[in-house]
Amino acid sequence: MNTPLSVEFDVERRRAQVVYEAQPSFEEWQAAIEAILQDARFQSDFGILLDRSGIYSPASSAYMLRLVNFVDRNSKGNDVRWAIVTSDPASFGMGRMAEQLAQTGAIRTFKDRLAAELWLCGKGSSGSDGDAGILTD
Numbered sequence: 001m002n003t004p005l006s007v008e009f010d011v012e013r014r015r016a017q018v019v020y021e022a023q024p025s026f027e028e029w030q031a032a033i034e035a036i037l038q039d040a041r042f043q044s045d046f047g048i049l050l051d052r053s054g055i056y057s058p059a060s061s062a063y064m065l066r067l068v069n070f071v072d073r074n075s076k077g078n079d080v081r082w083a084i085v086t087s088d089p090a091s092f093g094m095g096r097m098a099e100q101l102a103q104t105g106a107i108r109t110f111k112d113r114l115a116a117e118l119w120l121c122g123k124g125s126s127g128s129d130g131d132a133g134i135l136t137d
Helices: 027-036 061-075 088-101 113-120
Strands: 005-010 016-018 047-049 082-085 104-111
Touching: 005 027, 016 027, 027 061, 047 113, 061 088, 061 104, 082 113, 088 104, 104 113
Parallel strands: 016 047, 047 082, 082 104
Antiparallel strands: 005 016
């Protein structure tokens, strides 16, 4: 069975990487993230990199609302950062919407994977102006 998501742990860099092969259903996404959060390698100060750079169409706004609600519910009491890497303007816009709606979760959207990785490890900008840490063409 093919899965739309692949997950890798990078314990040294203190993050889990989720690479999208296709747009998953929300239930598939939630199951993958719950497995990460319950994995013995995962620590409360890890970052989660959601690499959508291979997907060229956005998730729906309803999907993103569910994602934000999940992140907020699972961010209480820990320092998890969530970086979304996108490749198209519409997906970037959906990620920006997620940033704005998040109440407790630290979500940032990037067009560049390196900028996302730096932000996850605390070396990128805090994103206080909304675009900080985001590299554009």
